[in-house]
Amino acid sequence: MYNTGLTWRRCLVYLVLVVLAVVFMVPLAVVVLNSMRTVADISQTSMIGWPREWAPGNFAVAWSHYCIAQTCEGIRPYMWNSMAITLPATILSTLLGAVAGYAISLWRFRGDTWIFGLVTLGVFLPEQMKLIPWVLVLRDLGLINTLTGLVVIHVVQGMSFTTLFCRNYYVAIPLDLIKAARIDGAGFFRTFGRIVLPLSPPILIVTVIWQFTGIWNEFLYGVTFVTGTQQPVTAALISLSATVAEVPQYGVQSAAVLVAAAPTLLIYLFGGRWFVRGLTAGAVK
Amino acid sequence: MTGLPGYVALRRVPELVVIWGPLLLSAGHVVVFTLWTTWISFTPSTLLPEYGWVGLRNYQAILATQNWKIAFNNLLIYGSGFVLLSMALGMLLAVLLDQRIRGENVLRTIFLYPLAVSFVVTGTVWSWLLNPGLGVEKLVHDMGWSGFRFDWVVDRDMAIWTVVLAGAWQASGFAMALFLAGLRSIEPDLIKAAQIDGAGPWRMYLRVLLPTLWPIMIAVVAILLQFAIKTFDLVRALTGGGPGISTMLPSLVVYDFMFQRGQLGRGSAAAVLMLLTLLAVLAPYGVWKRWQRRQAARV
Numbered sequence: 001m002y003n004t005g006l007t008w009r010r011c012l013v014y015l016v017l018v019v020l021a022v023v024f025m026v027p028l029a030v031v032v033l034n035s036m037r038t039v040a041d042i043s044q045t046s047m048i049g050w051p052r053e054w055a056p057g058n059f060a061v062a063w064s065h066y067c068i069a070q071t072c073e074g075i076r077p078y079m080w081n082s083m084a085i086t087l088p089a090t091i092l093s094t095l096l097g098a099v100a101g102y103a104i105s106l107w108r109f110r111g112d113t114w115i116f117g118l119v120t121l122g123v124f125l126p127e128q129m130k131l132i133p134w135v136l137v138l139r140d141l142g143l144i145n146t147l148t149g150l151v152v153i154h155v156v157q158g159m160s161f162t163t164l165f166c167r168n169y170y171v172a173i174p175l176d177l178i179k180a181a182r183i184d185g186a187g188f189f190r191t192f193g194r195i196v197l198p199l200s201p202p203i204l205i206v207t208v209i210w211q212f213t214g215i216w217n218e219f220l221y222g223v224t225f226v227t228g229t230q231q232p233v234t235a236a237l238i239s240l241s242a243t244v245a246e247v248p249q250y251g252v253q254s255a256a257v258l259v260a261a262a263p264t265l266l267i268y269l270f271g272g273r274w275f276v277r278g279l280t281a282g283a284v285k
Numbered sequence: 286m287t288g289l290p291g292y293v294a295l296r297r298v299p300e301l302v303v304i305w306g307p308l309l310l311s312a313g314h315v316v317v318f319t320l321w322t323t324w325i326s327f328t329p330s331t332l333l334p335e336y337g338w339v340g341l342r343n344y345q346a347i348l349a350t351q352n353w354k355i356a357f358n359n360l361l362i363y364g365s366g367f368v369l370l371s372m373a374l375g376m377l378l379a380v381l382l383d384q385r386i387r388g389e390n391v392l393r394t395i396f397l398y399p400l401a402v403s404f405v406v407t408g409t410v411w412s413w414l415l416n417p418g419l420g421v422e423k424l425v426h427d428m429g430w431s432g433f434r435f436d437w438v439v440d441r442d443m444a445i446w447t448v449v450l451a452g453a454w455q456a457s458g459f460a461m462a463l464f465l466a467g468l469r470s471i472e473p474d475l476i477k478a479a480q481i482d483g484a485g486p487w488r489m490y491l492r493v494l495l496p497t498l499w500p501i502m503i504a505v506v507a508i509l510l511q512f513a514i515k516t517f518d519l520v521r522a523l524t525g526g527g528p529g530i531s532t533m534l535p536s537l538v539v540y541d542f543m544f545q546r547g548q549l550g551r552g553s554a555a556a557v558l559m560l561l562t563l564l565a566v567l568a569p570y571g572v573w574k575r576w577q578r579r580q581a582a583r584v
Contacts, residue, residue: 009486010384013384013386016377016381017378017381017382017386017392020374020378020396021392021395024395024396024399024458026414027407027410028398030410030414031410045423045427047414047416047419047424049424096307099307100304100308100311103308115308115309115312118313118316119311119312121315122315124511124563125315125318125560126514126536126556126560126563127515128536128539128540128555128556128559129318129556129557129559130314130318131322131539131540131543132321132322132325132334132543132553133314133317133318133321133322156310156311156314157311159310159311160315163308163311187300188303189299189300189303213401217402217403218403219405219521220517220518224540234405234518237405237409237522241409250413250419253409260403260405260406261402261403261406264401264402264403265401265402268397269398275397275400275401276393276397276462279400279463
């Protein structure tokens with residue numbers, strides 16, 4: 001069935017693929033081009049078009065001067081918020097998930113399948129079911145409207161994903177390896193450090209990429225638990241496009257959108273292989 | 286492997302804390318928070334939680350609102366449209382990419398990149414493209430075709446379909462990746478046998494290859510459906526639920542009642558209804574999955 005000659009059928013296959021690829025690229029291309037166009041240019045023609053004159057200043061304005069809600073500091077503070085939430089939450093949830101996955105799959109204890117079942121249910125539970133309890137818990141902890149509060153939420157919730165990923169990877173490690181280490185007198189942590197961790201880089205990379213992407217892109221928690229200049233960049237983007245100016249600043253807004261999407265896009269471009277691996281591993285199991 | 290012994294030696298305390306602490310926190314918050322919100326849904330809570338008992342009153346009130354009716358109806362349209370379109374596009378892409386294509390990696394990267402971007406970003410960009418005075422319609426007008434109309438996003442009856450479009454644009458790469466992985470894992474013997482029987486490429490896919498993919502298809506349907514039920518950011522950024530309330534979804538109704546109207550009891554009732562919808566999708570999937578595993582164990 002694989003005919004590699006150049007027949008009309010193969011031409012058609014390539015044609016359809018290229019047309020679809022162009023359609024898929026349109027939104028990205030539009031944002032990239034508009035981030036370098038002037039307001040006059042966009043409002044005279046449309047969002048879709050080649051820049052007639054270049055407006056390289058859009059990025060500087062979007063980064064540090066543009067007014068979002070009442071503050072005119074651009075998206076810079078929100079980008080830092082997102083970083084300050086995403087980095088610690090990604091690292092912590094991955095580490096805890098790795099240890100938990102290891103305990104569940106290789107160390108076994110009474111009730112482990114039950115606990116694992118409950119943890120993975122967290123993957124499916126809608127965020128809406130957790131909003132009010134989180135508000136009350138964060139208030140009691142004094143963490144409402146703080147970035148630390150969002151880190152706590154993302155670590156606790158993220159553990160569902162990271163434990164699932166790591167556990168599914170670790171079950172393939174032969175139990176004899178662990179038994180041998182135990183007979184040699186290695187305890188829980190030493191077995192983890194000596195045997196499991198050296199085997200873990202593939203799954204840890206997948207998990208880190210997925211956690212980073214998921215937390216960076218999260219919106220509902222960011223808009224519910226923190227306000228104003230404490231919000232992550234996804235929440236800022238919504239207020240930014242809702243900001244009513246005399247003349248809508250589509251060029252600057254495109255630049256802001258591009259900057260906000262850049263971290264996860266870059267990770268995807270350079271770690272695409274791992275991204276897809278996580279996709280198929282997480283989805284099928 | 287034996288379980289932990291009944292006694293706890295002092296030197297094992299740190300490992301127990303490290304294993305059990307985070308695990309109990311993670312598993313516990315799922316259980317406790319679910320029960321907590323369910324409880325609030327039976328109370329007269331408004332701006333603050335109050336722990337009285339009103340029975341099913343919040344549920345009756347929510348189910349009677351126009352918002353919920355429209356939202357649920359929209360979920361049916363969006364859920365089926367989004368799943369069908371994503372699956373169809375994903376399957377088309379997977380079959381085409383399976384033809385020993387030059388540049389497969391580049392094409393795959395292009396079809397999958399929307400998944401790495403947040404819904405807020407995609408929703409915002411699609412709202413620009415679909416805006417009649419700004420996007421595609423304006424472009425076609427400027428090219429001289431002034432009768433062209435593409436104003437779904439401001440049309441009450443059609444606006445939900447823009448959510449379908451943007452959602453499918455984001456998710457068909459996901460379906461493609463899973464279908465492609467499925468196609469690549471089919472036994473070469475099966476393909477050879479079909480070739481010897483003289484099956485052409487069309488019949489090969491329809492009769493031989495696609496039928497082996499159905500377990501993956503069911504998994505993709507389940508994942509996409511739960512994805513559709515949870516959709517929130519995309520609508521927030523694309524239409525904001527409008528025009529009017531014509532693109533409301535259950536997730537937006539929950540947020541609206543909880544944090545904009547300050548009716549925690551009713552908002553929680555809506556959240557529980559959302560969870561029940563999700564269970565209606567996932568429970569059959571779980572049962573099927575278990576049945577399939579048992580079949581596999583028997584063979």
